[in-house]
Amino acid sequence: xxGMGAMVEMDVGSLRLYxxxxxxxxxxxDKIVTYKWLSKNLDIHVNTAKQLLYTxxxxxxxxxxxxxxxxxxxCDGTGCKIQIVRQEDLEKAKAEFKALTSEHVYSVxxxxxxPDLGALYxxxxxxxxxxxxxxxxxxxxxxxxxxxxxxxRQQEEIERLRQKARxxxxxxxxxxxxxxxxxxxxxxxxxxxxxxxxxxxxVESGSKKELKNSVIPAMFAAQTCKNMKDEKPKAAETxxxxxxxxxxxxxxxxxxxxxxxxxxxxxxxxxxxxxSSKDSEGNKEEVKRASKSHQEKQEDSQSKIKLSKNVxxxxxxxxxxxxxxxxxxxxxxxxLLPAKKRKRILVISDSEDSSGDDILDRDDAEASDSSxxxxxxxxxxxxxxxxxxxxxxxxxxxxxxxxxRKMKDKxxxxxxxxxxxxxxxxxxxCTDSEEEQTNENEKKQPEENCEPVKSDTPKSPKxxxxxxxxxxxxxxxxxxxxxxxxFFKKIS
Amino acid sequence: xxxxxxxxxxxxxxxxxxxxxxxxxxxxxxxxNCSYKSLSERFGxxxxxxxxxxxxxxxxxxxxxxxxxxxxxxxxxxxxxxIRKLFELQEEGSRKCVILGTxxxxxxxxxxxxxxxxxxxxxxxxPPRTLFFDDSDQxxxxxxxxxxxxxxxxxxxxxxxxxVCAVLGHEDGDGKFLVDDYCxxxxxxxxQRPLQSTDDRFIVLLSGLDLANSGDTLLxxxxxxxxxxxxxxxxxxxxxxxxxxxVLIAGNSVKGCAEHKTPSLPNTYKxxxxxxxILDATKLLDDFLVQLASSIDxxxxxxxxxxxxxxxxxxxxxxxxxxxxxxxxxxxxxxxxYECEIGERRILGTSGQPIxxxxxxxxxxxxxxxxxxxxxxxxxxxxxxxxxxxYPYYQEDPFIISECPDIYFAGNQPEFQSKLYEGPxxxxxxxxxxxAFSKAHSCVVVNLNNLDCYPVCFSTSDSMDPGxxx
Numbered sequence: 001x002x003g004m005g006a007m008v009e010m011d012v013g014s015l016r017l018y019x020x021x022x023x024x025x026x027x028x029x030d031k032i033v034t035y036k037w038l039s040k041n042l043d044i045h046v047n048t049a050k051q052l053l054y055t056x057x058x059x060x061x062x063x064x065x066x067x068x069x070x071x072x073x074x075c076d077g078t079g080c081k082i083q084i085v086r087q088e089d090l091e092k093a094k095a096e097f098k099a100l101t102s103e104h105v106y107s108v109x110x111x112x113x114x115p116d117l118g119a120l121y122x123x124x125x126x127x128x129x130x131x132x133x134x135x136x137x138x139x140x141x142x143x144x145x146x147x148x149x150x151x152x153r154q155q156e157e158i159e160r161l162r163q164k165a166r167x168x169x170x171x172x173x174x175x176x177x178x179x180x181x182x183x184x185x186x187x188x189x190x191x192x193x194x195x196x197x198x199x200x201x202x203v204e205s206g207s208k209k210e211l212k213n214s215v216i217p218a219m220f221a222a223q224t225c226k227n228m229k230d231e232k233p234k235a236a237e238t239x240x241x242x243x244x245x246x247x248x249x250x251x252x253x254x255x256x257x258x259x260x261x262x263x264x265x266x267x268x269x270x271x272x273x274x275x276s277s278k279d280s281e282g283n284k285e286e287v288k289r290a291s292k293s294h295q296e297k298q299e300d301s302q303s304k305i306k307l308s309k310n311v312x313x314x315x316x317x318x319x320x321x322x323x324x325x326x327x328x329x330x331x332x333x334x335x336l337l338p339a340k341k342r343k344r345i346l347v348i349s350d351s352e353d354s355s356g357d358d359i360l361d362r363d364d365a366e367a368s369d370s371s372x373x374x375x376x377x378x379x380x381x382x383x384x385x386x387x388x389x390x391x392x393x394x395x396x397x398x399x400x401x402x403x404x405r406k407m408k409d410k411x412x413x414x415x416x417x418x419x420x421x422x423x424x425x426x427x428x429x430c431t432d433s434e435e436e437q438t439n440e441n442e443k444k445q446p447e448e449n450c451e452p453v454k455s456d457t458p459k460s461p462k463x464x465x466x467x468x469x470x471x472x473x474x475x476x477x478x479x480x481x482x483x484x485x486x487f488f489k490k491i492s
Numbered sequence: 493x494x495x496x497x498x499x500x501x502x503x504x505x506x507x508x509x510x511x512x513x514x515x516x517x518x519x520x521x522x523x524x525n526c527s528y529k530s531l532s533e534r535f536g537x538x539x540x541x542x543x544x545x546x547x548x549x550x551x552x553x554x555x556x557x558x559x560x561x562x563x564x565x566x567x568x569x570x571x572x573x574x575i576r577k578l579f580e581l582q583e584e585g586s587r588k589c590v591i592l593g594t595x596x597x598x599x600x601x602x603x604x605x606x607x608x609x610x611x612x613x614x615x616x617x618x619p620p621r622t623l624f625f626d627d628s629d630q631x632x633x634x635x636x637x638x639x640x641x642x643x644x645x646x647x648x649x650x651x652x653x654x655x656v657c658a659v660l661g662h663e664d665g666d667g668k669f670l671v672d673d674y675c676x677x678x679x680x681x682x683x684q685r686p687l688q689s690t691d692d693r694f695i696v697l698l699s700g701l702d703l704a705n706s707g708d709t710l711l712x713x714x715x716x717x718x719x720x721x722x723x724x725x726x727x728x729x730x731x732x733x734x735x736x737x738x739v740l741i742a743g744n745s746v747k748g749c750a751e752h753k754t755p756s757l758p759n760t761y762k763x764x765x766x767x768x769x770i771l772d773a774t775k776l777l778d779d780f781l782v783q784l785a786s787s788i789d790x791x792x793x794x795x796x797x798x799x800x801x802x803x804x805x806x807x808x809x810x811x812x813x814x815x816x817x818x819x820x821x822x823x824x825x826x827x828x829x830y831e832c833e834i835g836e837r838r839i840l841g842t843s844g845q846p847i848x849x850x851x852x853x854x855x856x857x858x859x860x861x862x863x864x865x866x867x868x869x870x871x872x873x874x875x876x877x878x879x880x881x882x883y884p885y886y887q888e889d890p891f892i893i894s895e896c897p898d899i900y901f902a903g904n905q906p907e908f909q910s911k912l913y914e915g916p917x918x919x920x921x922x923x924x925x926x927x928a929f930s931k932a933h934s935c936v937v938v939n940l941n942n943l944d945c946y947p948v949c950f951s952t953s954d955s956m957d958p959g960x961x962x
Binding site: 161 | 507510511520521522525714723724726727729730731733789812818821908937
């Protein structure tokens, strides 16, 4: 212990001071003082804190009570044990050990007996809560072990880890999208949170979601009103009147139903807004068939998304009309729309429907299954999932034609009722071009009869166009009958 | 770190003195550093494609394990033994030969959704079961094309579906295969890895913190954390503790049992929805993890009830769940199962689901026994995907144990068990069943140098149930 020892020895003055501190804590403030709490509070090494507590306790004798920590190898060969014991149990506890490796004061308190040693944990927790800002960073400094490689991550690394998370969630988002709206919703909620800087409180993200809900149906509605030049102001009015989320989506639907009233206008609008002429054709037909509004809605929404720029403008206009509320919404949409890819928008819009009005959406899905025109909807769904939004009506028509031909061939070869059903599917999707079909309907019958026999390329398109009208009238049975008769004719 | 055989160290009790010699008492030891390599890439999911059927896993498993098995078969039954495929059996007649294949255990009691549906028409509800083996169970061996029923010397109750094995015997008259002897793929040959240093280095394993139902776990856990961090104990203890290089938490940290098993007391002051419990538990876990991570490397595996995916392999718990602890580079989220190499020791293990699942479908009940069997079967989780859900792999089976581990563990077992498995080719594998911390309040310390292993129990005198660490 020579000079060195003297240097590191705690001088009497500071020792007194520390002991006074402890006395204050224990006697006056009636605290449970654990070595860890003391070490942290006085900023001294943990082992010194243990010694101080011991010194204090021996000085105070019977006025305070202690808990000890004992550790060592157990006599019964079941390994090691580290245990907190009360003063009075100390000797008994020590007898359990074959070899003792640790024995020191754990805590000092005035209370005669601690009813529950769990209180000691509360001391630590309380300490942690008090030092929210510098947590264990400063704690570790006081321990007997340092860990050189335990360093804080770089900010970029943390960012990267978070980024990874985001990518993962969005991937899930995309994948699970077609399966169900509820899953989708949750994934999106996650997304929202992250986008909003990770730390965003639930409340915030929740409200954000609501905002979105209101915005996106609004977007749709805006589109509808775009299609109908004259109605534009009206639509805006209705929107302003119903700013809330659920209302927004219902507005959307009601708008849809209004649509058929002014079909011609919408067509011209579409073409004006830069859609391909094919698209506008499709729209025409759709508009006419008010009963099939489901598919149209979806197609419409697609085309709307294409026109996201226009939509944005619309939204801005509307939101401005809305006033104070509108402003926040406006900002929100601006964030959303440009920041995300088209695909995202698609997803959002779709699930927005669902989140805004689950029941309605589900009804939609079910309706499309059970409606007279079930075959169309699946195809449309598929097309929705694609990154690129197809110019629905035209492309579909073309596809439909091709398919129809194929199916026909198969039907003939297999002589199978099931094949016939398949055929129907395809045909239905073609029906979009109503106008031509209605006229041609009567002509077709004779032509069809010829067709199966020859199956020439030029004839096939005609056949297609003929069949659709039949379906349009939802006379599936008729079609079947026709083909069947054809079949028999052919055989004969 | 306490040594199992330590005498009372000279430092014990030294802190029961006045603070006179600070040079001695305030020594700060720096934690030993140790090489580390993660070998768990195969357990990470590159893509998530759930459209496939599960047949591919069995196909791949059989193909890969056929290689391992063929070697075994030659060793065991001589180089001349004929290995036949099932479709060649007929030519063999009653001559002895060896067939390789995947075992399918036909079990009447195995839960089946079809049966459940059909039973709905009966009025008497079936009692729920937890064990599904029965004396009527049959063994069937399947190869790529065919299947054949096994009778004879292979005890039906000691195997489970999905194990790949080789059986020696012959076909008897009625299309069954009479087994004389059998052999598993076994543990592969040990890879000699010279140890880096002769210093003692330890890893600490624990599992099943179950913080959602913590209660009296918290103080023991805090003791554990302080012990690891070098706060607790005398100087000798702290000096040893500095040789701990890694803490591995093997699952069920957030939650340790299913909802219905939780004994519930109505909580009067807050609505205890499942979500909020888990949320609180996760925050609590973060609090502990940040203390641990500030002084040691921590690997945290997800477990059956943790907020990760449920299918094996479970993906690492996400960093965003631990906003404080993830600030440290020393926190490592790892998958379940998990394989790594720490200081030239290969460590492999799961959070315990495969062991639990096997125990439900055969008469093996001792967890350490099952653990050893899975090692001999050379498969981490043979009952995947039959009764334990797993990702529909189709080009690989990551659960095959193709390299001999040095330490092989299973988490969340009812009690601590350990065994040194010594294989025929000189393999030495330390098998460890890690007890659930919430029940036993114990962790397991393994010496990397000599594979010694012992539990350390943390208790407070009044939370001492009879024999908490047994």
